[in-house]
Structures are given as C-alpha cells and as structure tokens.
Amino acid sequence: MLYAPRAPSTDQVPLVGPVVDKAVHLAVFALVAWTGRRAGLPVRVLVVVLLAHAVVSELLQHWVLPHRSGDPLDALADAAGVLVGLLLAARPGTRRGRLGA
Template sequence: MALAVVVVQLLVLYWPVVTVEGPVSWTDKVVHLLVFAVPTNAVGRALGSVRVAVLLFAIHAPVSELVQHFLLPGRSGDVWDAVLDLVGVGLGAAALVVGARLRRW
C-alpha cells in the first residue's frame, strides 16, 4: 500500500507537463496537501516510524518544487505549494500519532 501511494505521489509531482486552463484554483493546493499527507501516513505506518516518514517527506517537499521549477519544462515551482506540502506532512504525521494514541486508549 505504501509503495503504491508513493508511486502515485511521484507521478503527480514529476509528470513532465501539466496543463491547467485558466488560473490555478484552490484545488491545486488541496492536491498538494493530500499528496504529502497520505504518503507520510502510509510510509509511517509501513515503517513503524513517524519520525522517519516526516524526515523523508519534509525533505522531499521543497526538493520537489525545486525540481519542478528548474528541471521540468512546462512545470513551475511554487513556494506556497511547498508550504502546503509541509502542512500535509504534518497532517499525515498527526493522524499517525493520534491513531496510535487512540489504539492504546
């Protein structure tokens, strides 16, 4: 499951050309949040380590925006996308921590 989620994340982030008609809407920001929250949660569960998952995806968030901006023609990096990516990492980690505490309770 975690592997499949990470593959989808990589496809979303690094697909060479994304065509968006008109102005970028709030849905793009929601996608950025989810594309980091879900993998952080899935990988954290698979590894049994919230810290490792947070470290991996917190590094990947800004790196993905830099790669999009500098290395992928037709894509652009955005600071706000990176911010929402990091919020997604936090939400995915928070869900893991809360879930673990609820199971112990």
Template sequence: MIIQVVALYWPRIETPDTGVPSADKVAHALIFAAVMATGCLAGIPARWLALGLAAHAVLSELIQHVVLPDRTGDPLDLLADLAGIALGWYVATYVRRHRTTPTS
C-alpha cells in the same frame, strides 16, 4: 507514493477547472498527507519520515522549477506539502490512539 511521484514529476499536468479555489494546493497537501499517514501506520519512524518528506517537498519544487518543461516551482505548493506532512502525522497519531484492539 506512485501517485505522489507522478503528480510531482510529470512534465506537464493539465489542471482541470474544478471550481474549487486552491484545488492544486489541496491536492499537494492530500498527496503528502497520504504518504505520511500510511508510512507512520506501517511503522516508519514519524520524525525520520517527516524529515525525508520535507526534503522531498523542497527538492521536488526545485526540480519542477529548474528541470521540468512547462512546470514551475511554487513556494505555496511547498507550504501545502509541509501542511500535508503535518496533517498525515496527525491522522496517523489519531488512528493509533483510537484503534480498537480485541481483548483476549
């Protein structure tokens, strides 16, 4: 979550030229996916976590657009955030279903 907060609210982020198209969107998706997956695996109810993260995604883009200097809110970043939430939920569900448990 610390990485997510820094990435979303740092006043100005220098985006390195990675040569990868839409690398910023991929970063948004992965940051939200990581929080969603780890939260679900930690036992936080997925629906509530997804709702909270979705609200945070919307709020973060508004704050970037209105409050932070040299930052702008981007609807495509919001879509990437929401895709990340879905991806994190999927990953957590997959891990839970395929987790090996020792037999006694």
C-alpha cells in the same frame, strides 16, 4: 503527479485552480505520511524525508521540467500535508497512537 511534464491547466480540467492544486498537494503528502506511520516508520525519518522531497520536487519542477514551475506555496501545502497525515495517524485508538513512537 509531482514530476509530470505538464501540470493540468484550467483549459484541460476546468475545476483545477490554486485552491484545488494546494488541496491536492496537501492530500498527497498527508496520505504518504499517514501510510508511513501506519507502516511503523519513525516520525523523524518521515518528516525529514517528506519535507526534503517537498522542497526538492519544487526545485526540480522549476529547473528541470520546461513546462513546469516551482512554487514555494506548493512546498508549504506539502508540509501541511505531512503534519495532517502524522496527526491522523496519531489519533487515539490507532495501532500507533503516539507521534513519537
């Protein structure tokens, strides 16, 4: 999805707009962060790797993929997704209920 040669346009998918695009970025990174915590990966490792991936993916889209452009707001949505995923994984009653564990 992040590295597809072309992003879906409003011509191809009418419901895709800036808000939906950011929501998808947030959801994808939240799911990965949540899954990583549930798998027992350390928070610090997840945060560093996922935030680096958010930035690098936007740079690659901008510089390498001719029909794509990097968007700093996408990276911010990715970072918000990381936070949401970690918070959901840290809810009391989950197997790993502490952020620092």
